[in-house]
Amino acid sequence: MKDQVFNIAEAKMHLSRLIERVERGERIVIARNNRPVAIVSPAKRSAEELLAQIDAVRERIRDLRKGQNVRKRGETWRDLIDEGRRI
Secondary structure (H helix, E strand, O other), X not given: OOOEEEEHHHHHHOHXXXXXXXXXXXXXXXXXXXXXXXXXXXXXXXXXXXXXXXXXXXXXXXXXXXXXOOOOOOOXXXXXXXXXXXX
């Protein structure tokens, strides 16, 4: 996937949305006058953090298989799928 480029003013205006995209694994390039000056990419996580997240997702899947509704209010199946992809 090609990195998305945003000028500084645009990045400032939409910072929270850009951070959400970075959390999902995307890299964002920040530019000044259309010249790249910075790259925002996901922080590296430790193996322990990744394993803890995987265990949490597995537990939620087990609960779903038991017929329990473990989705948070307003959470969609797409949100659960995206969460699994981020790990």
